[in-house]
Amino acid sequence: MRKYDVIVIGSGSGGEIVEFALNNSFSVAWIDKGPLGGTCLNVGCIPSKMLIYPADRVVEIQESQKLGIKAEIIDVDFKTIMEHMKEPIVESHKHMKRGLHNTENFTYYKGVGHFTDDYTLYINNEDIKGEKIFIGSGARPLIPNIIGLDKVKYLTNDNVFELKEKPDSLIIIGGGYIAVEFAHFFAAMGTQVTMLQRGNRLIKNSEPEISKLLEQLMKKRMKIQTNIDVLEVRKTSDKNTVICRDKISGKEIQYSGEKILVAAGRKSNADLLNVEKTGVKTNERGYIKVNEYLETSKKNIWAFGDSTGKYMFKHVANEEALIAWQNAIHDHKVQMDYSAVPYAIFTYPQIAAVGLTEEEAKKNHKILVGKAKYSDVVKGEAMVELEGFAKAIFDKESERILGFHIIGPYASILIQEVVNAMALGGKIGFIGQGMHIHPALPELILRTFTNLSEP
Numbered sequence: 001m002r003k004y005d006v007i008v009i010g011s012g013s014g015g016e017i018v019e020f021a022l023n024n025s026f027s028v029a030w031i032d033k034g035p036l037g038g039t040c041l042n043v044g045c046i047p048s049k050m051l052i053y054p055a056d057r058v059v060e061i062q063e064s065q066k067l068g069i070k071a072e073i074i075d076v077d078f079k080t081i082m083e084h085m086k087e088p089i090v091e092s093h094k095h096m097k098r099g100l101h102n103t104e105n106f107t108y109y110k111g112v113g114h115f116t117d118d119y120t121l122y123i124n125n126e127d128i129k130g131e132k133i134f135i136g137s138g139a140r141p142l143i144p145n146i147i148g149l150d151k152v153k154y155l156t157n158d159n160v161f162e163l164k165e166k167p168d169s170l171i172i173i174g175g176g177y178i179a180v181e182f183a184h185f186f187a188a189m190g191t192q193v194t195m196l197q198r199g200n201r202l203i204k205n206s207e208p209e210i211s212k213l214l215e216q217l218m219k220k221r222m223k224i225q226t227n228i229d230v231l232e233v234r235k236t237s238d239k240n241t242v243i244c245r246d247k248i249s250g251k252e253i254q255y256s257g258e259k260i261l262v263a264a265g266r267k268s269n270a271d272l273l274n275v276e277k278t279g280v281k282t283n284e285r286g287y288i289k290v291n292e293y294l295e296t297s298k299k300n301i302w303a304f305g306d307s308t309g310k311y312m313f314k315h316v317a318n319e320e321a322l323i324a325w326q327n328a329i330h331d332h333k334v335q336m337d338y339s340a341v342p343y344a345i346f347t348y349p350q351i352a353a354v355g356l357t358e359e360e361a362k363k364n365h366k367i368l369v370g371k372a373k374y375s376d377v378v379k380g381e382a383m384v385e386l387e388g389f390a391k392a393i394f395d396k397e398s399e400r401i402l403g404f405h406i407i408g409p410y411a412s413i414l415i416q417e418v419v420n421a422m423a424l425g426g427k428i429g430f431i432g433q434g435m436h437i438h439p440a441l442p443e444l445i446l447r448t449f450t451n452l453s454e455p
Contacts, residue, residue: 002107004029007121007130009113009273012038013305013317014136015096018106020325027105029128031113031121033272036096039138039306040314041089047161048181050085052346055188059221059348066384076189078166085161115277119300132300132328135280135288136321137273139306142265144173147232152240154233155261157182167191167259171242173230174263175202180214180347182261183222188348193222194255196244198264200227203345207357210407213387217349228253233260268307285309292335294324302328311341340422344412349388352411354419355403358455361393365402368394369455372447374408378439385409390448392418400426404448410441417445 006021008014011032021028035042054076061071100108113123120129141156143149155163157178166189172179175197187193195202195218201211202224215224225244231252232243239256246253268287275282279298281289287309294302302324305317316338323336342354361367370392374380380388388408395402404418421430428449436442 001120001127001129002029003129003131004107005131007031007128007133008136009121009134010038010136010138010305010307011036011096012040012136012138013314013321014038014134016318016321017134017136017325022103022106024329025105029107029109029130031109031111031123033112034110036093037089038136041092043158043161045314046088047085048157048178048185049346050088051081051185052181054081055185056348058188059184076166078189079164081189082161082163112272114272114274115280116274118278118298120278121273133278133302134321134324134328135270135273135275135296135301135303135307136305136317137269137307139266139268139309139312141262142267143262144230144264146173146230148235149233149260149262152233152235152260154240155259157263160261167257169239169257170194170259170261171196171240171255171257172261172263173242174265175199175204175224175226176263176265177203177345179261179263180218180345182263183218184347187218187221192257194257195222195224196228196230196242196255197224197226198229198247202226203351205357206351206353207391207405209391210351210405213389213407214347214349214351217387218347225253225255266306266309266312268309270307283309293327293333294320294336295327300328311338311343313341313343316341340419340426342415342419344415346412349408350411351405351407352415353403353405354415355401355422356393357403357405358391358393361395361402362455366396367402367455368396368452370394370448370450370452372444372451374441374444376447377441377443379441380408380444382439383409390414390444392448392452394428394449394452395426398426399428401428402426404445406444414441414445417442 005026007029008017009031018030064071109123111124113121116122169192170186172183172195183193183195202215203211227247229245234241240260242255244253270282270288281297288303288307290303290308294304296303304320304324306312327333345351372390374385374388391405393403401422424430
């Protein structure tokens with residue numbers, strides 16, 4: 001049995017820990033089922049944003065008439081867009097593979113390992129043991145129990161990037177982040193999109209008025225059905241038929257499409273590892289339990305990223321990996337701070353947020369709420385951006401920002417100013433004391449805070 005100072009499971013943000021460990025002269029085993037780079041690089045944020053950028057340009061052209069511009073899209077080259085999407089992934093793989101060779105005290109194990117005993121894994125016909133173990137094994141698509149789904153070739157975020165031809169029609173099962181981003185992309189490419197959401201609104205964790213506006217605007221380009229249970233999938237001659245029940249009326253409805261994309265949630269890969277064999281506990285949904293120091297129930301085993309199911313974003317996993325490593329090698333423990341976790345959803349329009357929603361904040365705080373539309377500032381008015389808005393959640397007693405939410409152009413960029421202010425303590429002064437360019441979109445942030453009032 002080979003023994004290592006450090007075993008890292010997962011090649012997404014786990015790569016950060018591998019680098020830290022090697023720089024500190026530890027012997028390291030890196031286990032990953034592949035491909036290198038984890039979810040974000042291969043089937044997540046990077047390839048999806050490579051696709052969404054041209055989709056944004058398509059919709060901007062389609063909506064340019066509001067600016068007095070008449071434009072026409074002659075052709076959308078789906079094949080070229082898909083090929084371009086893969087270029088940074090290929091280059092990243094080449095770079096990472098070069099780093100696997102000629103490194104001392106390091107072994108890369110490609111495959112699905114599983115625990116057989118305390119701190120012991122079986123991988124590629126070999127038992128290995130680690131003094132410190134870091135689990136960043138990620139998650140995979142959750143496949144709902146739908147009759148007949150296993151009889152058809154459905155798409156998920158794992159295989160949708162392999163498409164070489166644009167589907168004429170697509171049914172998306174789900175209404176979360178992944179669902180709305182792919183709905184935007186395929187609709188922009190010219191696919192007839194139908195989105196089926198079990199819940200009563202899209203992006204259920206966002207502000208209700210943001211969900212409402214998103215659905216309203218996306219319905220201009222596709223069909224969206226909420227409050228719907230998908231019961232069965234049947235394969236017909238050239239299409240797939242999805243049989244549903246409206247949860248409100250009880251009526252049965254059928255939808256047909258060339259392809260089906262399942263985006264109904266995520267499932268932790270912890271079950272593939274048999275983590276219980278090493279004393280690591282999971283919750284009722286199968287995600288690994290960790291404390292505020294990212295320690296699992298087993299001493300000297302830490303977990304981070306999607307495997308824990310807390311905040312399934314790459315930037316969070318990177319920060320968690322750093323915190324887990326610091327707590328593994330230093331006596332003074334550092335807590336992972338989730339109070340100012342930002343996120344962005346790259347649909348059209350964009351959504352971005354940080355901190356608490358109004359409903360969450362009301363539970364423990366006396367709050368003020370501020371709202372401002374893009375058209376309330378000159379730049380937004382110039383863009384003829386009439387629907388987008390920002391919303392601030394503010395603690396009346398501590399005078400600190402609790403949350404901020406945006407739907408509209410460049411939301412993922414605009415939110416960063418608020419993220420930085422919250423990371424520095426959350427005082428509005430961190431934003432207001434800085435001089436803002438006029439006329440520019442960041443004035444939207446200032447305007448939102450000047451409109452604070454009792455909800």
